[in-house]
Amino acid sequence: MIELEHLTKRYGEKLAVDGLTFTVRPGVVTGFLGPNGSGKSTTMRMMLGLDKPSSGEVRIDGKRYIDLKEPLRYIGGLLEARGVHPGRSAHNHLLCLAQSNEISPSRVNEVLDIVGLTSVAHKRSKGFSLGMGQRLGIAGALLGDPQVLLFDEPVNGLDPEGIHWIRNLIRDLADQGRTVFVSSHLMSEMALTADHLIVIGQGRLLADTTMADFITHNAHSFVRIRTPQPERLIAVLSAEGIGWDRGDEGSFEVSDVPAEQLGELAARHRLVLHELSPQRASLEEAFMRMTATSVEYHAHTPSENNGTASAGAPGAPPGAEPGSGPGSSGWGAHRKRGEGR
DSSP: OEEEEEEEEEETTEEEEEEEEEEEOTTSEEEEEOOTTSSHHHHHHHHTTSSOOSEEEEEETTBOGGGOSSGGGTEEEESOTTOSOTTSBHHHHHHHHHHHTTOOTHHHHHHHHHHTOGGGTTSBGGGOOHHHHHHHHHHHHHTTOOSEEEEESTTTTOOHHHHHHHHHHHHHHHHTTOEEEEEOSOHHHHHHHOSEEEEEETTEEEEEEEHHHHHHHHSOOEEEEEOSOHHHHHHHHHHTTOOOEEOGGGOEEEOSSOHHHHHHHHHHTTOOOSEEEEEOOOHHHHHHHHTTTTOSOOOOOHHHHTTOOTTSOTTOOTTOOTTOSTTOSSSOTTOOBOTTO
16 A cells, blocks of 8 residues: 655745645556646655655555665566666666565566566667567566556557556556556556546646546536437427537437436337437546646647637647637537527
């Protein structure tokens, strides 16, 4: 278990981490999200004793990192995969780590096999690709067979097979009852991997919740309906007091009513449906909405720089129209409010 209590870090006048308090529990994969500059890397460095907090503390299974006699046996971390002497082979790099923590040399071959580097174990790391270096960093994190693991951008540089492998590895580690803390900007991967989320912005805690609750409370899910009898559908929904929105391609979008209930309603009224499909909100959508006011670095498209994007909301994707930005009260440019709302 990892426990943070009022963890704070200042660099001069810059407040990088602002009083973070949360717990990372064993048996689940906890995702760590935040925009660039939000303090994620600084927080993880303090967890591993690489940066000293200005105030507050981090405890690993009840102990400070500095008090761990053989830290790799307690916590394994991947923060910077390229932090390897280029003249050392993968085997010798891991062997040095093992010897410094009184880990059996036989464990070196075990983790090289786990990460798929056995065939290049005695090659110098300077010739490794980004993906191979990433696998070596993961091997270092696993070396002490620790109960607590931290991974910062673990899929960086991996090919599709490697991404599938690390996803399954992380899930398996959590299923073994270990504490697994993963930071990533790849929302699609985080959505497939994490059970719980810690979200920060500008160094402050924004959310500490399950994946399902985070998406439910920060993004929009609805049921899409298409019918050749649109006027009858409007009449039926209005009679039931059910609100609706116009969607694209002549569809209707209904929120807060299960698809099953809508299907039964259509059947009772002999209403022909060509589509009745639940549309689930994405983690990316929920993340963008929650962190919209916490983004420190805003990029702009060339059209915005030329002053031609005034119709779109600030921070909206290229081509977006009014009402489609993360901070907008509308849901999309194509939507029009229904009379039944």
